[in-house]
Amino acid sequence: MARMSGKVAFLTGAGAGIARATARAFAREGAKVALFELDEAAGRSAEAQIRAEGGEALFIRTDVTDDAQVKHAVERTVEAFGRLDVIMNCAGGSLQEDRPVHLMDIDTWHRTMALNLLHPFLCCRHAIPHMIAAGGGSIINFSSHLGLKGSEKPAYAAAKGGIMSFTQTLAAQYVGYNIRANAIAPAIVRTERSIARWENKDWLLSDNPSPAAKARITMQKLYPFSVGEPEHIAALAVFLGSDESRMVNGTTIAADGGRSTYLKVSSD
Numbered sequence: 001m002a003r004m005s006g007k008v009a010f011l012t013g014a015g016a017g018i019a020r021a022t023a024r025a026f027a028r029e030g031a032k033v034a035l036f037e038l039d040e041a042a043g044r045s046a047e048a049q050i051r052a053e054g055g056e057a058l059f060i061r062t063d064v065t066d067d068a069q070v071k072h073a074v075e076r077t078v079e080a081f082g083r084l085d086v087i088m089n090c091a092g093g094s095l096q097e098d099r100p101v102h103l104m105d106i107d108t109w110h111r112t113m114a115l116n117l118l119h120p121f122l123c124c125r126h127a128i129p130h131m132i133a134a135g136g137g138s139i140i141n142f143s144s145h146l147g148l149k150g151s152e153k154p155a156y157a158a159a160k161g162g163i164m165s166f167t168q169t170l171a172a173q174y175v176g177y178n179i180r181a182n183a184i185a186p187a188i189v190r191t192e193r194s195i196a197r198w199e200n201k202d203w204l205l206s207d208n209p210s211p212a213a214k215a216r217i218t219m220q221k222l223y224p225f226s227v228g229e230p231e232h233i234a235a236l237a238v239f240l241g242s243d244e245s246r247m248v249n250g251t252t253i254a255a256d257g258g259r260s261t262y263l264k265v266s267s268d
């Protein structure tokens with residue numbers, strides 16, 4: 001029997017990267033998936049791919065930083081699929097303008113918080129009543145190894161650190177409703193975006209890279225096993241979304257090949 005048979009899930013940022021790979025994995029495991037994505041072409045292409053693979057998918061164009069749009073998308077999901085069991089708040093990322101605190105403009109801080117921290121709150125706020133109605137569910141948030149230890153990107157690190165305590169709070173507040181909340185903290189995952197950003201030697205040479213950026217490139221060369229593919233993160237998300245993880249609640253799981261534990265590089 002498929003591991004997510006009968007479940008309905010939505011995933012944010014599902015047009016690309018980790019969320020797209022996870023939406024495909026959820027669908028292969030029998031879940032019906034709603035794809036919340038800002039980029040129309042990417043969302044349609046993910047929807048078509050999952051349907052071609054025999055899954056049930058519905059693209060809903062959504063800016064997940066907008067409360068009214070999130071509310072609408074959640075309602076559309078329940079209207080189309082009848083219930084809601086699993087939500088994966090995955091859209092996120094850092095901005096190039098996210099630089100040392102005294103050099104950063106306020107807009108960069110707000111935009112980073114909106115995408116990485118406000119959006120999971122908005123999704124939870126509208127989804128939880130439906131999950132309670134379904135008798136329980138699983139919330140999967142996205143942190144980062146940078147949220148565990150700070151970084152040269154202060155806004156992104158603060159948002160991803162906030163996600164961990166938000167996740168613990170969700171777990172505590174909704175355990176009585178059989179709703180679990182966990183977060184995944186990846187390090188380097190080879191999405192199209194990260195490949196373009198980190199494996200582009202021109203960027204490395206042309207942008208006067210910081211010691212941290214140089215260290216990151218070096219680590220990728222030295223420890224290729226610490227660099228993941230979106231499918232590796234999707235496998236963990238399937239576990240968290242399925243009932244197999246019923247005893248896992250309130251945790252942030254580092255999915256980084258061990259990087260946060262034993263690779264003693266102070267500034268990657």
Ligand SMILES: NC(=O)c1ccc[n+]([C@@H]2O[C@H](COP(=O)([O-])OP(=O)(O)OC[C@H]3O[C@@H](n4cnc5c(N)ncnc54)[C@H](O)[C@@H]3O)[C@@H](O)[C@H]2O)c1
Nearest residue numbers: 013015016017018038063064092093142144187188189191
């Ligand atoms: N890739 C990595 O190396 C890495 C490392 C650590 C943490 N993470 C975290 O994992 C998560 C997924 O990262 P990824 O690399 O797969 O992302 P990605 O950049 O590959 O994809 C993000 C998707 O989100 C969409 N999106 C952006 N803003 C949106 C908005 N306002 N509303 C709706 N959709 C929007 C984009 O169009 C895109 O399709 C993020 O939260 C990221 O911070 C990623």
